[in-house]
Structures are given as C-alpha cells and as structure tokens.
Amino acid sequence: MTGVPASAAGGSSSARRTGPRGTSGAAQEPAGRTNAGSAVERGAAERAATDRGTTDQGTTDQGTTGRGSAERGSTEGGAAGRGGKIAAAAVNQASVWNVANLLTMLRLLLVPAFVALMLGNGGYDPAWRSFAWAAFAIAMITDLFDGHLARTYNLVTDFGKIADPIADKAIMGAALICLSALGDLPWWVTSVILGRELGITVLRFVVIRYGVIPASRGGKLKTLTQGIAVGMYVLALTGPLATLRFWVMAAAVVLTVATGLDYVKQAIVLRRRGIAERRAALKETEA
Numbered sequence: 001m002t003g004v005p006a007s008a009a010g011g012s013s014s015a016r017r018t019g020p021r022g023t024s025g026a027a028q029e030p031a032g033r034t035n036a037g038s039a040v041e042r043g044a045a046e047r048a049a050t051d052r053g054t055t056d057q058g059t060t061d062q063g064t065t066g067r068g069s070a071e072r073g074s075t076e077g078g079a080a081g082r083g084g085k086i087a088a089a090a091v092n093q094a095s096v097w098n099v100a101n102l103l104t105m106l107r108l109l110l111v112p113a114f115v116a117l118m119l120g121n122g123g124y125d126p127a128w129r130s131f132a133w134a135a136f137a138i139a140m141i142t143d144l145f146d147g148h149l150a151r152t153y154n155l156v157t158d159f160g161k162i163a164d165p166i167a168d169k170a171i172m173g174a175a176l177i178c179l180s181a182l183g184d185l186p187w188w189v190t191s192v193i194l195g196r197e198l199g200i201t202v203l204r205f206v207v208i209r210y211g212v213i214p215a216s217r218g219g220k221l222k223t224l225t226q227g228i229a230v231g232m233y234v235l236a237l238t239g240p241l242a243t244l245r246f247w248v249m250a251a252a253v254v255l256t257v258a259t260g261l262d263y264v265k266q267a268i269v270l271r272r273r274g275i276a277e278r279r280a281a282l283k284e285t286e287a
Contacts, residue, residue, distance in 0.1 A: 098155040103146035107167040118178045126236040133234045139171040140227045196260040210274025222255035
C-alpha cells in the first residue's frame with residue numbers, strides 16, 4: 001500500500017474528485033432542463049390563460065354586442081311597425097279625398113245653390129229656373145259618375161257610403177219641396193216620393209245586420225225617371241211639354257211605389273233568412 005505512487009494516488013483521488021463533480025454536473029443538467037421546461041410550460045400556460053381570457057372577453061363582448069344589436073333591431077322593428085301603422089292610417093285618411101267623393105261633395109254644395117236659384121226673383125222667372133235646372137242636372141249627372149268611378153277604380157270609402165245617399169236625397173228633396181211650395185207639384189206627390197226614399201233608407205239600416213239589399217234595375221229606372229220628371233218641372237215648360245212632364249211624373253210615382261214594395265219584400269226575406277241561419281249556427285254550437 002505504501003508503495004503506490006503518489007501520482008497514482010493523486011490520479012485516483014482526482015478521479016474520485018472528478019467522478020462526483022461529473023456525476024453532480026450530470027445530475028444538474030436534467031434539473032436545469034426540467035426547470036427551463038417548467039418555465040416554458042408555465043409561460044405557455046400563462047399565455048394560454050391570457051388568450052382564453054381574451055377570447056372569453058371577446059365572446060362576452062360579442063354576446064353583449066349581439067344582445068345590443070338584437071335589442072336595437074327589436075326596437076327599430078317596433079318603431080318601423082308603429083311607423084307602418086301610422087303611414088297606413090295616413091294613406092287610408094288620404095284615400096277619402098278621391099274623385100268620387102269630391103263629386104259627392106260637389107253635389108252636396110249644389111243643394112243650397114239650387115234652392116237659391118229656384119226661388120230667385122219670386123220663383124217664377126224662367127231665367128232663374130233655367131239656372132236652377134242646370135244645377136239640378138249637374139247634381140244628377142255627378143250622381144251617375146261618382147258611383148261608377150267608385151266601383152270601377154275601387155274608391156269605395158265609408159264617407160262615400162254615407163254621403164252619397166244623403167246627397168241624392170238632399171237634392172231630390174230640395175227640388176220636390178220647392179216645386180210644391182211654388183204650387184207646381186201637388187204635395188201628395190212630394191210626400192209619396194220622399195216618404196218612400198226615407199223609409200227605404202231606414203229599412204236598409206234596420207236589416208243591415210242580416211245583409212245588404214242590392215239596388216235593383218227597377219230602382220235604377222225609378223231614379224232616372226224621377227230625375228227627368230223633376231227636371232222637366234223645374235223648367236218653365238208650356239204646351240205639349242208641360243203635358244208630357246205630367247205623364248213622366250206619373251210614371252215616376254208608380255215606379256217609386258212599386259220598387260218601394262219590392263224593397264220591403266226583400267228586407268223581410270233577408271231578415272227571415274238571417275234569423276234562420278243564426279238559429280242553425282246556434283244549434284250546431286250547442287251540439
């Protein structure tokens with residue numbers, strides 16, 4: 001043992017010293033790599049967490065934005081719906097001012113003008129009577145055109161349904177009353193014609209719950225005959241034309257009574273049918 005060279009002993013000692021250092025270094029390298037890997041992984045995890053947070057925030061923002069857009073869309077849609085209803089109401093209101101209704105309004109305005117002309121200068125001046133006849137003729141012509149225009153061009157309105165028959169009865173009633181007041185036409189004729197017109201109008205409203213009584217050909221012929229007869233009486237006619245207007249008025253009175261009775265018959269049938277249909281519907285509901 002004492003004979004071992006110092007160099008060998010030193011080498012052995014060096015080897016022993018080197019061995020542990022090498023082992024220690026070799027052991028430290030994986031740890032360094034592990035620590036570095038852990039740092040990288042932690043950094044990646046942090047970045048991933050950050051990205052997830054950003055993504056979540058973006059998603060939240062998108063959700064908030066989406067809800068906000070939906071709410072704005074809903075609000076805008078509601079506003080648009082309300083605006084559409086208002087616009088539709090404005091259109092319906094504006095539709096009252098159509099050609100057919102304007103002609104009806106003109107006929108209503110002609111009523112006081114006709115009375116003033118008819119009674120002008122004592123009511124027997126041929127010139128004033130001629131002007132009154134012109135006003136009456138215009139009223140009768142507009143009566144034919146406004147109904148035709150309303151039906152042809154779909155201009156039927158609630159105002160027209162109410163104002164048109166009122167204008168018809170007003171101009172005809174004004175002419176008959178003026179003629180009777182001046183002694184040109186017997187009062188019983190005026191009473192029969194006006195009584196029939198007012199009675200049928202009331203009857204239409206009474207049975208309207210069961211249906212509408214349509215205008216018949218006889219009713220249209222009656223209106224035309226009445227217009228011609230009254231127009232001939234408005235004019236200061238003499239001779240054969242004065243005799244002719246008597247017979248035309250007689251035909252108008254006959255048509256007035258006949259068509260009035262026909263309308264009463266239609267109203268009775270319409271009412272019975274409506275009552276029968278309601279009873280049948282009630283029985284089906286109870287069954």
